[in-house]
Amino acid sequence: MTKEDVSEALKGDAVQGWNSSYQRPVIHQVASAPMPSDCQFSFFDPSEPQCREVLLDPGTTIPELFAVLRQWVPQVQKNIHHIGSEILKRGCGVNDRDGLTDMSLLHYCCKAGAPGIGDADTAASFARQLLALSADPNLRSRWTNMRALHYAAYFDVPQLIQVVLQASQPGDxxxxxxxxxxxxxxxxxxxxxxxxxxxxxxxxxxxxxxxxxxxxxxxxxxxxxxxxxxxxx
CATH class of the missing domain: 1.25.40 (Serine Threonine Protein Phosphatase 5, Tetratricopeptide repeat)
Known part of the structure; x- marks a missing residue:
């Protein structure tokens, strides 16, 4: 039976920019999703002008944007590439973790392709970008012990299964x-x-x-x- 290697992410300071392959992984603090004060919705919608302004605001933090990704609604999951890109622009390492779920951006990608709630092609495209930036497909969430492949299987996303396995070893x-x-x-x-x-x-x-x-x-x-x-x- 395959032995599981549960890797612990290291805490540290993130560096600015997209080139995140040389920085130590960070577990980001837990925060709430940043909702506009007069927003009529209970969830974050990047297509709504006020939410869009919050998304693009440099003052919106990485933990806050991870909190947005946790919202299980189509408006968020279908925009994984926009939200994830903003997280990376703020200096998030490609293998950094959300402090609440211990999930990386690649983990979130594999959920974001779920039928009926996300967009598999969009999520797969962003996953390829993450892997090109040295995202590790073998990282496991400490809370579920799942790899990206397991999330893709659980949420029935064959497009993400293919992308993840292309970046993995045959036995994975x-x-x-x-x-x-x-x-x-x-x-x-x-x-x-x-x-x-x-x-x-x-x-x-x-x-x-x-x-x-x-x-x-x-x-x-x-x-x-x-x-x-x-x-x-």
Missing amino acids: VDATCSDFEFGTALHIAASNLCLSAAKCLLELGANPAFRVTGSLSPAISSYDQQHFELWAH
């Missing part, structure tokens, strides 16, 4: 996650009925016979083998 497709009984991304996709993600993982070499403790097959305990075989073809 079967990396395990302790929060899912040490199952792989394929287990996570199957157990959440993420058909597109499961098919993509199988096409990219995921092992359908990978066993977890007490299981005979990938973690599809609530589905029978016939369903899984249909997914595999």
Whole structure:
């Protein structure tokens, strides 16, 4: 079974600019999302002029923008590239973490492609930019122990699975996650009925016979083998 390497991010001072491959990762403090005082919405909407002004304001901090990314609404998730770019412009390292979720920008990208709430192509495009800036696809959130690949599988985003695995080692497709009984991304996709993600993982070499403790097959305990075989073809 794959051993999990849980890397601890180091606290430190971020440097300015986009070239973040040489700085130590930072865990940013927790803040609330910066909402305009007279905003009529309960969520941040970058297309709304007042929110847009806040987004582009250099005084809006990295922790505040991470708080915006935590809002699970289409207005935010479909704008991952705009919000993420503003975070990087403020000196955030590409492998820095949100202090509340311990997620990096690449983790957030893999969520932002979720069907019905985000835009997979936009999220995949921004993920490629992050990887070009030396984002680490193997980083795990300390709270969920999930890699970017696990988030992409959980939220059924095959476009992000492809992008992440292109930047990974061949065996990483079967990396395990302790929060899912040490199952792989394929287990996570199957157990959440993420058909597109499961098919993509199988096409990219995921092992359908990978066993977890007490299981005979990938973690599809609530589905029978016939369903899984249909997914595999």
